[in-house]
Amino acid sequence: MEIVQIxxxxxxxTELGQIPGCAVDRMEEVAVVEVFQEYSDGLQDLEGFSHVMxxxxxHKAEEEKLRVLPPIDDQVRGVFxxxxxxxxxxxxxxxxxxxxxxxxxxMVKGIDFLDGTPLIDIKPFTSYDLQTPIRIGWLxxxxxxxxxxx
Amino acid sequence: MEIVQIxxxxxxxTELGQIPGCAVDRMEEVAVVEVFQEYSDGLQDLEGFSHVMxxxxxHKAEEEKLRVLPPIDDQVRGVFxxxxxxxxxxxxxxxxxxxxxxxxxxMVKGIDFLDGTPLIDIKPFTSYDLQTPIRIGWLxxxxxxxxxxx
Numbered sequence: 001m002e003i004v005q006i007x008x009x010x011x012x013x014t015e016l017g018q019i020p021g022c023a024v025d026r027m028e029e030v031a032v033v034e035v036f037q038e039y040s041d042g043l044q045d046l047e048g049f050s051h052v053m054x055x056x057x058x059h060k061a062e063e064e065k066l067r068v069l070p071p072i073d074d075q076v077r078g079v080f081x082x083x084x085x086x087x088x089x090x091x092x093x094x095x096x097x098x099x100x101x102x103x104x105x106x107m108v109k110g111i112d113f114l115d116g117t118p119l120i121d122i123k124p125f126t127s128y129d130l131q132t133p134i135r136i137g138w139l140x141x142x143x144x145x146x147x148x149x150x
Numbered sequence: 151m152e153i154v155q156i157x158x159x160x161x162x163x164t165e166l167g168q169i170p171g172c173a174v175d176r177m178e179e180v181a182v183v184e185v186f187q188e189y190s191d192g193l194q195d196l197e198g199f200s201h202v203m204x205x206x207x208x209h210k211a212e213e214e215k216l217r218v219l220p221p222i223d224d225q226v227r228g229v230f231x232x233x234x235x236x237x238x239x240x241x242x243x244x245x246x247x248x249x250x251x252x253x254x255x256x257m258v259k260g261i262d263f264l265d266g267t268p269l270i271d272i273k274p275f276t277s278y279d280l281q282t283p284i285r286i287g288w289l290x291x292x293x294x295x296x297x298x299x300x
Contacts (some may be wrong), residue, residue: 001207001268003153003239035230039238042216044228050285055205055241057151066192078194080185080202080272088189089153091205091271093243109164118151121241122230136276138195 007035007104007119009056010138016060030099031111033119047101051125056092057118061085075137081140092117095125101143104139157254157269159206164265166210178247181261183269190254193272195253197251201275202258207268208242211235228290242267245275 011031013019033054035043046052066087067076079087096108106122161181163169183204185193196202217226218234229237246258257273 001153001155003151003241005151006238039216039230042229042237043231044217045231045288046228048285048288048290049231053243055243065195066189078196079192080189081193081195081199081274083273087192087271088156089271091153093203093205093273121237121239123233123243124231136199136274138198140198 003057003120005036005057005118005120006039006122009033009054009111009113009115009117009119011111011113011115011117013113016114019112019114023139029109031096031108031113033106033108033111033122035104035106035119035122037104043101043104043106044077044126046098046106046122049098049124051095052098052106053093053123053125054094054096054108054111054113054119055123056094056113058085058090058092058113059116059118060114061090064088064090069136073138075138081138091120092096129143153207153270154190154206155186155268155270157183157270159183159204159261159263159267159269161261161263161264161265161267166264168271169262169264169276179259179261180259181246181258181263183256183258183272185254185256185269185272187254193251193254193256195246196248196256196274199248199274201245202248202256203246203248203273204242204246204258204261204262204263204269205271205273206242206244207270208235208240208263209266209268210264211240214238221266223288225288231288241270 068084096110099107189254215236246260
């Protein structure tokens with residue numbers, strides 16, 4: 001199926017190597033998510049939410065792999081048990097803090113996408129996304145206070 | 151860009167009207183998420199996670215609207231401030247409880263997708279997706295204990 005770009009991520013990261021692997025390291029970076037004019041009417045009422053889910057196309061991922069070696073691990077893992085960009089379809093999802101909506105630009109905190117990444121969708125983040133205590137499988141002990149990396 | 155289907159959701163809901171609007175109403179329903187053979191190697195290590203994020207194509211949504219009337223509201227809202235399937239690209243994301251991985255089938259709890267919905271991606275759900283208390287904008291007071299609907 002065909003997917004269209006609805007906007008662009010403007011982030012401080014211009015190279016893959018600059019993206020912090022751990023969420024805790026990127027908490028303070030502020031990025032701008034630009035929504036194209038033709039979709040800006042859909043942003044109404046978004047500002048009341050403290051967090052939004054961004055869906056993007058990780059356009060710099062050229063390869064596709066079903067087993068990957070995560071940067072914080074020494075074992076190869078199934079790609080669906082990671083957030084690696086090398087996954088089929090190269091879609092990325094990040095939950096970020098929404099600081100402000102200025103016209104058709106969102107100011108957000110905690111992004112881990114490259115500058116220029118195509119935006120595909122925005123959704124409000126609601127608490128039903130996390131109702132019960134969670135287990136984090138192979139990531140256990142590899143993250144700081146359960147803060148997961150890619 | 152072109153997106154491929156990697157599997158299929160087999161859920162108890164065969165019509166749109168059967169899908170519970172509120173997460174709390176669908177907590178107990180069990181569904182099977184089938185991953186196509188060619189992608190099944192990517193499922194390794196997934197079972198350790200208690201929750202996964204499913205990305206799907208909400209294929210029954212034919213219209214595209216930037217302003218929608220949510221089923222639990224009496225005001226029209228920007229589509230990006232809702233989880234309406236009428237959004238551009240018709241992508242859906244649900245965080246579900248992963249009960250079991252059997253071969254290339256995932257048994258999950260808490261799904262709100264129609265039977266036959268094309269699966270696009272699976273990601274592990276990690277606690278960094280929710281680090282700080284959240285505000286839920288126009289949904290405040292419209293949901294039970296902050297459990298958000300579509």
